Amino acid sequence: MKNLLFLFIFLSSGAMAQYEILPFGDVIRTPIKEKKYTDVEGTPYLIDKWSKGKVTLINGKHYQYDSLKYNLMDDKLIFVDAGKMMYFAEPVAKFELMDSKSGNYLKYKNGLPAIDALSNTSYFQIINDNKAGLYKRINKSITESKQYGSAVVIKAFHTTSSYYSLKNGIFSKIVPNKKSILALFDDKENQFDEYLKNQKVDFKNDADLDKIFTYLNK
Template structure:
């Protein structure tokens, strides 16, 4: 009798362990949720330009919605569909559900992205203080036809916007001191006094925001 009870208990533990592992696997690595098949890049055939933020597959770090961390060896961010993809066994999959945070380990740079729960979009984190500067890179596939030509050319077009996140409120902002001072009136004098160098404009304003902390 004791052996039967012990065997039943061990079987119960084994079934639960399998269920937990399957649940984790489904959370971390689910193919296309609609078809149940791996994603393909067919939509980008014969397109000029890249739909990805970085065209190469990169090492990364991903924080799932449940707080657990995974470190895939091949991920890339699709800036057209706003999806984080990973490669496994030569196939492409989408992370689903969408992850809370992910990092791309690009050459000489680590780029961090957060999800905005209100609009379910990913934003790049440029400064990580009380005042956060966020960047949204959105790409679209445009179709254009030359004059008197029947040939349709598909090209990738890129649009970049910046946002300030303070006290859980996210507002779009232009990268100039006047716009920042209007959005952050308590820091107007510091913003006005800050000297913008002749370097990369984005880096100038990253340093400006950091100086306000």
């Protein structure tokens, strides 16, 4: 009986160790086939090339990868294993993708409240994750157009961005401008005016928005 108990514990610990090494379950043996948009100009991905990145699964485990892509059309993260494209079997709570142009990591997470046509599994880019946070949602869709006098239909990926704020449990869509930001920090109008006098601010620049929210969250 003791030998059987020892064998059970040994096998159980071995299975757990294997899970640490291969955290993706059956998806390892179920590669996905990339959907080709051969007649569409552009790319369905946030970054077309494979990127280095970091992944946090919903169970709290962390992993690093050399080959990640975020498909904006499917709102899913994919990776490469043994030359094959895979989805994650365990839900991904957070991920970071390296932007080769800047060398910085673009940070994403889900779990935010459902809004518009988006659910709590939808991913948002983290611009500022403070008490009053700012998040960006990037969408891609396929548009069709014709040049003047031509019967040829041109299909292309169209990218749109929206900004959302989470404060006191309220998740709302905002326009990144002075008026909308002041509505979130209505008790800091004087400080904000002073900040804008001393800082050159581009409300269309995510780095500037991050600095504004960091300052106003103090």
